[in-house]
Amino acid sequence: xxxxxxxxxxxxxxxxxxxxxxxxxxxxxxxxxxxxxxxxxxxxxxxxxxxxxxxxxxxxxxxxxxxxxxxxxxxxxxxxxxxxxxxxxxxxxxxxxxxxxxxxxxxxxxxxxxxxxxxxxxxxxxxxxxxxxxxxxxxxxxxxxxxxxxxxxxxxxxxxxxxxxxxxxxxxxxxxxxxxxxxxxxxxxxxxxxxxxxxxxxxxxxxxxxxxxxxxxxxxxxxxxxxxxxxxxxxxxxxxxxxxxxxxxxxxxxxxxxxxxxxxxxxxxxxxxxxxxxxxxxxxxxxxxxxxxxxxxxxxxxxxxxxxxxxxxxxxxxxxxxxxxxxxxxxxxxxxxxxxxxxxxxxxxxxxxxxxxxxxxxxxxxxxxxxxxxxxxxxxxxxxxxxxxxxxxxxxxxxxxxxxxxxxxxxxxxxxxxxxxxxxxxxxxxxxxxxxxxxxxxxxxxxxxxxxxxxxxxxxxxxxxxxxxxxxxxxxxxxxxxxxxxxxxxxxxxxxxxxxxxxx
Numbered sequence: 434x435x436x437x438x439x440x441x442x443x444x445x446x447x448x449x450x451x452x453x454x455x456x457x458x459x460x461x462x463x464x465x466x467x468x469x470x471x472x473x474x475x476x477x478x479x480x481x482x483x484x485x486x487x488x489x490x491x492x493x494x495x496x497x498x499x500x501x502x503x504x505x506x507x508x509x510x511x512x513x514x515x516x517x518x519x520x521x522x523x524x525x526x527x528x529x530x531x532x533x534x535x536x537x538x539x540x541x542x543x544x545x546x547x548x549x550x551x552x553x554x555x556x557x558x559x560x561x562x563x564x565x566x567x568x569x570x571x572x573x574x575x576x577x578x579x580x581x582x583x584x585x586x587x588x589x590x591x592x593x594x595x596x597x598x599x600x601x602x603x604x605x606x607x608x609x610x611x612x613x614x615x616x617x618x619x620x621x622x623x624x625x626x627x628x629x630x631x632x633x634x635x636x637x638x639x640x641x642x643x644x645x646x647x648x649x650x651x652x653x654x655x656x657x658x659x660x661x662x663x664x665x666x667x668x669x670x671x672x673x674x675x676x677x678x679x680x681x682x683x684x685x686x687x688x689x690x691x692x693x694x695x696x697x698x699x700x701x702x703x704x705x706x707x708x709x710x711x712x713x714x715x716x717x718x719x720x721x722x723x724x725x726x727x728x729x730x731x732x733x734x735x736x737x738x739x740x741x742x743x744x745x746x747x748x749x750x751x752x753x754x755x756x757x758x759x760x761x762x763x764x765x766x767x768x769x770x771x772x773x774x775x776x777x778x779x780x781x782x783x784x785x786x787x788x789x790x791x792x793x794x795x796x797x798x799x800x801x802x803x804x805x806x807x808x809x810x811x812x813x814x815x816x817x818x819x820x821x822x823x824x825x826x827x828x829x830x831x832x833x834x835x836x837x838x839x840x841x842x843x844x845x846x847x848x849x850x851x852x853x854x855x856x857x858x859x860x861x862x863x864x865x866x867x868x869x870x871x872x873x874x875x876x877x878x879x880x881x882x883x884x885x886x887x888x889x890x891x892x893x894x895x896x897x898x899x900x901x902x903x904x905x906x907x908x909x910x911x912x913x914x915x916x917x918x919x920x921x922x923x924x925x926x927x928x929x930x931x932x933x934x935x936x937x
Contacts, residue, residue, distance in 0.1 A: 463489045463497070470500040472507070475651055482651070483808050483916050486511065487838040495842070496822050505653040509831035513838035515845060516821040519871035521812050521832060523879035532813020534831050538649045541642055541675050542737070543730030557731065558884065564713050565884055574617060575784050578892045581613050582899045583780065585626040590904060592628050594932040599909065601927040602751060604630075606744040606896075611636045613892070614739030618732050619685045620709035635681045638674035639740060643919045645671035650920070682729045685711060690725075710735060738885065741921040742806035743892055748928050749804035750797055750897065752914055753853045755906040755930070760796055760855060767792045768898055779899040787894045794865055795858035797893050801875040802846070803853065808837040808922045810877065836874045837922065845872050905933040 463474045478485035489497060495514040501507025512518065521529045530550035542548040546557040564570055586609055593600045608625035611633075616622050625633045645667040649657050661668040689711050714728055754761050767790055773781050788794075812832045819825050826832065843850050846857070860866050870878035876886045883889070900906075908914075909929040917925035 463492075463499075465500055468503055470502045470505075470507070472501050472653070475499075479651055479918060481915070482918055483835075483837045483922070486809075486835055487513075487841055490835060490838045491841075495838075496820075496824055498824075502653060505655060507653055509833055510824065510826060511833050511835065512820075512822070513835050513842055514820075514822050515839065515842070515869075515872045517824075518834050518839070518874060518878065519869075520821050521834065522871060522877065522881065525818060526879050526881075528815050528818055529812040529832070530815060531811065532829070532831055534654070534813065535811045537654070538646060541646075541671070541678075542734055543726065545730040545734030547734050547738070560714070561731070561735075561884055564710060565888070570713075571784075571888070574888055575891055575895070577616050578613055578895050579780065581609060581616070581622075581626075582896060585609065585612065585624075586896070587899060587903060589626060589628055590900070590932055594904065594934055597931075600930055600932065602906070602930050603744070603748040603924050603928040606747045607640075607740065608636065609896070610744040610747075610892075611639070611736075611740045614736050616709070617739065618710045618735045619682075620689070620711060621685065634677050638677040639737065641670045641674040642678070643741070643921055645674070646920045647918055678733060679729065682732050683725065685732075686725050686728050689728075741923075743889055745804070745806040745922050746797070746801055746889070747893055747896055748924055749922070750800040750893065751900070751906055752908060752924075752928055753800050753803070754796065754901075755908055757853055760853070761901070763855075764790075764793050764796060764897070765901055768902060779895075779902050782898055784891060787891060787898070790894060790898075791859060791863060791865055792855060793894055793897060794890065795855035797890065797897070798858050798865075798873070798875075799853055799855045802840040802873060803851075804916070804922055805836040805840060805875040806922055807875075807920070808916070809833050809835050810874075834874070837916075839872070839874050901935075903935055905935050907931045907933065 463471050465471050466473050475482070475485075490511065490513045496510070496512045496517065498510050499508060531548060536548055539548050544553055544557075546554060546561065549557055586605070589605065590600070592598075605626065608630070611625050612622050623633050623635065625631065625636050648667050657668060660666050661672075664672065692712075711728060711732060714731060754764065768779075768782075771782065771786050771789055772778070810833070812834070814826045814828055814830050814832065817826065817828050839845070841850050858866050858868075870876065870882055876883035876889075907930060909931065912929045913926050914928070915925050917923045
């Protein structure tokens with residue numbers, strides 16, 4: 434007769450304890466396990482992390498403290514409470530920076546605006562704001578996206594319609610926005626969006642980097658640091674991706690320096706042939722203010738923001754509109770009412786006319802509410818503080834606020850918060866209702882509010898008008914639409930569609 438050894442007995446006891454513990458907590462959205470903390474619950478739900486975080490926040494009234502495994506320093510506070518978000522982003526802004534954890538995770542961004550704090554952040558923001566506010570640059574942005582839509586997006590979609598091809602609209606938008614942001618920031622078009630759908634190394638590198646950065650969030654810091662040191666798995670791909678991105682950026686920086694004569698040139702924003710952000714920034718080299726690394730860091734931050742946020746926003750917008758025929762009809766009616774009476778087409782709508790498209794603006798806002806391109810944000814408390822919810826935050830505690838969850842809070846948006854209803858944004862007078870940024874958080878809030886908010890709306894409206902006037906979009910039947918696991922809220926399986934040409 435076999436006799437259990439001490440090892441088998443201890444394993445049996447451990448399994449019994451774990452199963453019993455799970456049984457007692459089986460109805461709790463997140464379980465704190467002995468030694469391992471709450472990490473197992475997160476890992477088991479990693480494939481649906483954003484909806485899982487939303488359910489946990491809802492269960493805990495909008496706030497909870499995540500506790501990681503022992504000795505990992507992985508504890509952080511999670512919130513979707515708008516009063517807490519206002520406190521963190523505005524009222525006590527100076528007490529909440531990015532923190533060391535954020536800087537470690539997003540080291541690829543260098544010292545750019547999204548990763549910097551204090552005086553460096555202020556300098557980054559000031560110099561970018563001075564360029565963004567110039568009318569010549571705003572007009573250049575509009576003409577660049579209009580040209581890209583006319584000469585790349587519509588020809589590609591027209592080819593797909595004629596050939597009866599299935600198209601991944603999310604991939605199309607990622608290529609479109611990458612080409613566009615490269616033109617705006619670097620002054621060259623990599624031509625990712627063409628009928629051949631070429632494989633462009635740098636565009637692919639951004640996708641690889643995003644995947645790796647998400648895993649840095651849900652993996653203990655000591656573990657991903659070890660993988661980075663060993664150069665295996667996602668960390669190896671991240672390093673390879675950064676090399677590809679840096680190679681492209683530094684080649685462009687060297688090119689601009691030569692064009693400007695090593696900093697002594699006279700290219701300005703008024704010179705349309707040299708109109709791009711890198712040229713505008715490179716002009717400062719001769720003044721001793723900016724070096725090549727600053728240019729690289731600024732460029733990579735703007736490329737990441739201009740490519741991913743707009744492409745993700747467009748993908749969710751077109752999925753929602755295509756599955757809500759009433760909304761689509763109202764947008765089309767509004768666009769046609771604002772077209773010139775005689776042979777007007779989408780190119781005849783300038784920026785002022787785009788701003789008159791109230792229902793379109795509302796529909797885009799509604800899509801961004803439900804599916805914010807950046808689903809969560811980080812902050813770190815410099816000093817101990819007490820939040821409006823009553824929770825005490827110790828110094829160096831990381832705080833994550835879920836933008837995805839905040840778009841699903843009934844106290845802010847009502848009992849129909851899960852419905853796509855653009856009308857909630859329009860007043861009885863037919864004007865856009867202003868929602869405070871700490872409630873509608875898609876463009877962040879407080880001093881760190883997105884500098885490119887108006888630019889983003891202009892680009893999204895331009896694409897929406899051109900595409901909706903020309904085509905009717907049919908999402909493939911049975912195609913799953915769920916958020917992917919990434920730091921940007923892309924669709925996990927893309928947006929597979931077929932097109933029908935629309936008669937004007």
